[in-house]
Amino acid sequence: MEDKFQLLKQHFEEIVPLTDEEWNFVQSHFEVKRLKKHQFLIQVGQPVDFEYWIIKGLVKAYSIDEKGKEHILQFAMEDYWVSDHYAFQHQEPGTIFVDCLEDSEFFCLSLENREKICFEVPAVANFFRIKSNYGYINLQQRILSLLTMTAENRYDYLINKLPKLIQRVPKKLIASYLGVSRETLSRFNS
């Protein structure tokens, strides 16, 4: 149990130093959650009470279009943050699904608690600021890749960037993440 909090502490301290007092305060605002493969973390229409830091496991965040087709917004594994950020921030019903591709374990942080620790502990505000900034940069890169690259190039790019992910995730889901049909992806040679 201590281990898990140790992991989270390390995650914070990669970005900002925290005193023991600060850390104890911060830590007390998280709770743990466990889910098995195929269980939902977030569902469309349901309240989104938390954002989640993944201790262990793998999830996919996705939306379903009118034709029932799944479009993957994000894969998230150990050391990643995931939520329906839009719904969470605005405290509105979920707009996407998030479910587990493997048995998973999370630290949960409510909006109220996040704001509390950010305004109470400046280093935490800076932590989330810097994290969020990196996230923003990554999404800009992904948008550029969607605008400028062919599906095959995006596939090659992903294989280089996240080789471990490819091992853990069925190719049909990779296809959905890349914005290409599974049949087309299957015809690429990589």
Add this chain to the structure above:
Amino acid sequence: MEDKFQLLKQHFEEIVPLTDEEWNFVQSHFEVKRLKKHQFLIQVGQPVDFEYWIIKGLVKAYSIDEKGKEHILQFAMEDYWVSDHYAFQHQEPGTIFVDCLEDSEFFCLSLENREKICFEVPAVANFFRIKSNYGYINLQQRILSLLTMTAENRYDYLINKLPKLIQRVPKKLIASYLGVSRETLSRFNS
């Protein structure tokens, strides 16, 4: 001159309150820059010393592919932040171009100064944290729109979301932002 700083102050205070003392400190870390239409704010290969808050004007951030085709990552106008965030954050040479579609005026913030005011004034850290979070949410929405919607739907969506932008920007650039050819966009009926 005072007016401009007043605008920036309002921009901060929409998110977090600041004492006069804090504001004076923060304000002193910005400098003003003016550019005419067609001038570059950021160029590929050049240092990216600042991120910019737009006082007045309109810019496009874009990359050029091997075939010389332009892909627009972002339009930014009054009250928007813009930079080559990747290059800025990592203090590396520019990876994209940003140039002015209209005569424009900016507040410039260096990385050093940003970190300084964030660690000096917690409210500022929270300001950037919250702003960055909203930015992240917007980019996620854009990614979903690229994955789930047809080009025509994305166009309709943009017309509803940013009607003012459509007035100020040639349609060929809108096409490039939406990831569609100008000819195809021209055949849509909206």
Add this chain to the structure above:
DNA sequence: GATTTTTTGTGATGTATATCAATCTTGAAA
């Protein structure tokens, strides 16, 4: 106000990728 330059529109044609369908393979569950 005349003249370039930029932007927009429209037809003809090409291409990457989607979709449909059938089979084969792999992995999970009982």
Add this chain to the structure above:
DNA sequence: TTTCAAGATTGATATACATCACAAAAAATC
């Protein structure tokens, strides 16, 4: 270990969109 569901592959066909080419309209520049 067997059984059944999920994933992957491959062919045939359809389609959204790109590209090329040219003309018209609008806007910027002298």
